Structures are given as C-alpha cells and as structure tokens.
Amino acid sequence: MSGTETVFLVQALTCTALAVAGYLLSIFAKRVLVAKISTWILTAAFGFLTVNLVVAAVNWAGWDQFGSRHFLAFYAWATAGIYLGFQLKTKTRVLGVFVAPLILLLLIAAAGLAPNRSLVPPEWKGGLTTLHLVLSIAGEALFVLASAAGAMFLMQNRLIKSKKRAKMSKLLPSLGDLDKINFIGLMWGFVLLTAGVVTGTVYAVFVWEGAWLSDPRVVWSFAVWVAYGFLLHQRLAIGWGGVRMAALSVLIFMLFAVSAVAVRFCLPSMHSFI
Amino acid sequence: MIVLVGLNHKTAPLDVRERLFAGCQEMTHLPGELLKIDGVSEALYLSTCNRVEIVAKVEEGSPALSSLKDYLVRLGALSGDDAEKCLYAREGEEAIRHLFRVAASLDSLVMGEAQILGQVKDAYRQSLAENATGVALNRLMHRAFRTAKRVRTETGIAANPVSVSFAAVELAGKIFGTLAGKKLLVIGAGEMAQLACTHLAGNGVEQITVANRSAPQAAALAEQFHGRAVGLDALDEALDDADIVISSTGSPSYVITQQMVARCLRRRKNRLLFLIDIAVPRDIDPACGGIENVFLYNIDDLQGIVDENIKNRKREAIKAEAIVTQEVVNYADWLRQLEAVPTIVSLRRKAEGIVGREMEKAGNWLGALDGGDREKVEALVNGIVNKILHGPVTAMKEESVETRSQDIVAAARQLFKLDD
Secondary structure, three states: OOOHHHHHHHHHHHHHHHHHOOOOOOOOHOHHHHHHHHHHHHHHHHHHHHHHHHHHHHHHHHHHHOOOOHHHHHHHHHHHHHHHOOOHHHOOOOHHHHHHHHHHHHHHHHHOOOOOOOOOHHHHHHHHHHHHHHHHHHHHHHHHHHHHHHHHHEEEEEEEHOOOHHHHHOOOHHHHHHHHHHHHHHHHHHHHHHHHHHHHHHHHHHOOHHHHHHHHHHHHHHHHHHHHHHHHHHHHHHHOOOOHHHHHHHHHHHHHHHHHHHHHHHHOOOOOOO | OEEEEEEOOOOOOOHHHHHHHHHHOOOHHHHHHHOOOEEEEEEEEEEEOOEEEEEEEEOOOOOOOHHHHHHHHOOOOOOOHHHHHHHHEEEEEHHHHHHHHHHOOOOOOOOOOHHHHHHHHHHHHHHHHHHOOHHHHHHHHHHHHHHHHHHHHOOOOOOOOHHHHHHHHHHHHHOOOOOOOOOEEEEOOHHHHHHHHHHHOOOOEEEEEEEEEOOOHHHHHHOOOOOEEHHHHHHHHHHHHHOEEEEEOOOOOOOEEEHHHHHHHHHHHOOOEEEEOOOOOOOOOHHHHHOOOOEEEEHHHHHHHHHHHHHHHHHHHHHHHHHHHHHHHHHHHHHHHHHHHHHHHHHHHHHHHHHHHHHHOOOOHHOOOHHHHHHHHHHHHHHHHHHHHHHHHHHHHHHHHHHOHHHHHHHHHHOOOOOO
C-alpha cells in the first residue's frame, strides 16, 4: 500500500470517528443539527475513501492481496455510499447512529491489517471467491440497515401512539421513510445475498466438493437467506408492512446476530477466516 | 434619541386598531409626512392587523414624542379617552427593546409566529424608499432583524406548532415523511373540514375525497379542492384508498368503527393510516387507535400538543428575552457613541484648520526647504496634533458608552471652543 493511500485512509478514519461522535451526541443532545453536521463529515470521509480506493485501483498490484485492507475499505465505502444515497431521498440522518459505527469498525479493521495480509487462504483466492464475499457481505449489510430502520420504526411508532411530546420523536425519521428503508434494505439485501449464495455454491461444488454442505456457516447463511426471503415474500405478496415488518426484521436480525457469533467462535468452520 | 409610539392588540380593541390602520392606509407617503414633524430626523411606521407603531429618531428635549402621539390621534380620529387608554410611548432603551421584541415575535398574539418579521422588513423597505431613515434607524432595523434571527435559531420559540391544524400537519409529516402524493378523506363538510382541507392541500396532499350526509355540500367542498364527493354509505370504499382521514360531523354515534378500520387494513395492505377526529361527540371509535399501523388523534390529543407547545414557547421566551437585552445594550452603546461623533468631527476639523493656517503662515521659510524636508515637517505637525487629540477623542467615545454622553461632549465643546 502506498503512502498516499494510507494518508487518505487515515483521513477517512478520522472523519468517520468524528461523525460517529457527532451522531451519538445528536441522540444525547436531541438536536437534528448535530446529526446534519455529522452527515457532512461522513460525506467527507466517503470522499477520502473514494480517493483511497482510486489510488489503490491505479496501483493495481495492491489488489492481488484481496481480502486485506482494500476489501474492508471497499466494504466501508459501499456502506457509506448506500447510507448517503438514502440521505438524498429521505433525510433520515439519525440512521447514521447505527450505520456510522459499522463503517468505523470496518475502517479500523482495514487500517489495523498488515498491508500485505490476505484474509482468504491463498489456495482459495480467485475471482469467484471475491464476488462471493463482496455480494454476501453487502447483502448482510443491507439487512443490518433494514433492521436498524425497523428498530427506529418501533421506537417512533411507540412515541406517536403514546401521544406524548418527546424530543426523541422529532429526531427520529418519519415512519413512512423508515418503512421504505426497511423494504429497500430487505429487497436489495435479499437479491445480493442470493447472488452471493449462488456464487459461493458454484465455487464450493467445484473446489470443496461435498464437505461444505454441513459447514455451520453455510447452514447459518442459508437460514438467514430463507428467513429474509420469507419476510420479503410476506411483504410483496401478502402486504405485510409497518409494525409487523419492523418487529420481525429486528427479531430475525437479533437471532442471527447471536447465532453468527456462536457459529464463529464455538463451531469449527471452513469460513473461519472471516 | 429613539422613540416609539403606537398601539397593539394588548392595549387597543379591534375597532380602534381598525380606524388607525385605515388612517395609515390612506396616507401614501406616511414616513415622509412624519419627517415634517418638528424634531423628527428619521422615521418608520409599522402597520399590521395587530399593531400600528411609529419608530423615530428625535432630537433630545424636543416635543417630538408628544407630536407623534398627536399625529396618531388625528390619523385614527381617536377620542381623548381612547388615546389615553390605548396609545403607549417609549423612549430610549425601552423603545429599542420594544421594537426588538416585536421583530422577534415576542410581542405577537401568537408568540413565535414568523409573519411579523416580514411585516417589519416591509415597513423598513417603505421608509428606505422614501429616504426617511438615516444612520440611526438603518442600524436599529438591521439589529432588529439580527435579534429576530438569533431568537429563531438560538431558542425553540418557533419550533413547535401552536394551532390544532398545524399540529395535525406536523403529526402527518412524522407518520408519512412527506404529504406529497397522499390521499385525504374528509368526513363532514362544515367549517372545520374546510379549514383542514386548506391546510393539508397547502402541504402537498394529492387527492381529496369529501364524504358527507348532504351530497350538495360535499360536492361544493370537493369542487373547491378539485376532489371528489361521496356519500356516507361509500365510506368503506373510501377508507381503502385514504392515507389521512379527518372527521368532523355532528353525528351522535361513531361514523368510523373499529370493524370498518380492521376490514379496510387487509384491503389496503397494511399501509399506514392517520385518523384525526375533531368532532365532539367523537366520530371515530377510540378502539381504532389500538389497531396496528393506525394512528388516531382526537381534538383533545391535538389540543394537548398545542398546550404543551405554548408552554414550551413561554419557556423559550425567557431565553429570547436575554438575547433581546443583549442586543439592546449593544445598540444603545453604539447610539451613545454616535452622539459624540459630531463633536469628534468638529474637533478634528478645527485642528485641521489650525494646522492648515499655521502652515500657510510659515510658508515663507517652509518654501526654502526642499520637497522631502517639507513633507517631513508636515508629517511631524500632523503627528503631534493627532497625539494631542487622541486622548480627548478616546475619552469621549469611552465615556459615551458608559454613561450618557451629553456632559463630556458639552465639556469638550466648551474646552476646545467648538461652538464659536
């Protein structure tokens, strides 16, 4: 990784850290203005990250070590991009309270990795693995976004139903916007995760042969896919929406978050490099 | 000195305000007319449905204040009794404070409303157009605008709605995000329904359906808002489409029942539904509020929000008053400094005159010097004069901020014989 790349990565990291602090402050101080400023700071971080990735792309040698810094930086960039894209349409800045810390964690992980270290074992490296990782993780990130919007929907719903004036209600986005984000997150998350599962399956069929089917991570990912697929079906075909959709997204997300940690640390898996 | 004369909704009944308002409307060049009053050097008048006020810069000790009062009495054809009860007159810092409070909407009927600032700006524009303002009023008005801006941004005085219909619009925004493209169902075609339609249509609601027992009344209201009219028997169907429902009929029983809402939710695929019940007795079964994705607010809930917002505004007004005080002190300091300015200018002119004459007298021997040396001598003389004047000028400026400036200004004029 070149010096220029590092400079931009560090700047992106600093800006994201400031944005996280700002978003948290906006929740405690209950001021939308602070969240607005934080969004601009996060936009600056996105700019620095873009430059970082452009520099990396020009210096192509860096991409041979896929799965290291660039992968995480790219992932942080995509998450920030999706979030900022939403801001153009919905003005749901407070959602940054959930999204910005995730971006920060990714950037810290990216900066902490040795530039030449590859996450994926060398014998498994390849275009299909890259595609599988990018699609699956992007899909899961969108589910995180959908669930975060769901959690905020439940809070706002409770505040409006209680008929009490609360500053928090002013700070939270409208129910309509949160429901829209929940839907878009679910839909695109499902599309990307499906593509991720398909690419992973194709790779595994040819390289890992039969051993992968009982891999805990595979079973877990498939369960996530089925659960969110069910939610999406209910929404599109039956017309579920609002409170029920928000509550189920949060519930499913919490169940899978807990089981993901359990799978990662308690069970042996072929995916334990992630 | 700045003075303010006028009356407002707190001091004068509507008929008195009307008369004075009409009198002001008849005068096409009122600011110019005000300048003709003896002792008035700058003037501006503000005339709204709630107040008529004149702000002016007048000579200290002149009878201008009572002349301005008399002028208003004549303009509004006020009786002696009315004038006594309704008119108020403020001088100096009190006048400045009053104007700043008016601009910041602290003196309005609905505290924190935004309209008054626009009206104050219009009043200033009119005076500017008639060349009726000068240094003092120009700065005073800019300070008033600045105060109003600070009050709006630094306090929450204008943050929350204080009318039932605004509170409903704000709630709808919290539920749907934007009202653009949303469909409104109005049940009942009375005055309240009309008011609600006006408000929501102004905020972007796309389609309005009016349901009423009397078809012609429904059709009339629907036509006004380019909507459609339906009978009460078609309510079930109308509920399927609506996002916001406002009900204000005189019906003694519920017009919308829990069963009706539960039935329509399935057909509308759980889209959010905002029910506003402004009827007494209630039109919508309170049990509807317990249904998933349905939000029910009745007149008491909305009034509760409004009452709490009014309380909040009163709390915020305390912060706003502190900002006003700060700005009044700043402006008053500047104005007092301004009082010393003519004397400082005369002092400088006198000194320059003395230097000029003495240099002319010394022309004979100065002429013998070469150009460079002559400039050095001139610079030396000017330097000495400036150093001598620096003390008195600074003292006059500082003293005029601390206290009233007349004493020190009078002393300076006497000491330096500026009035000779």
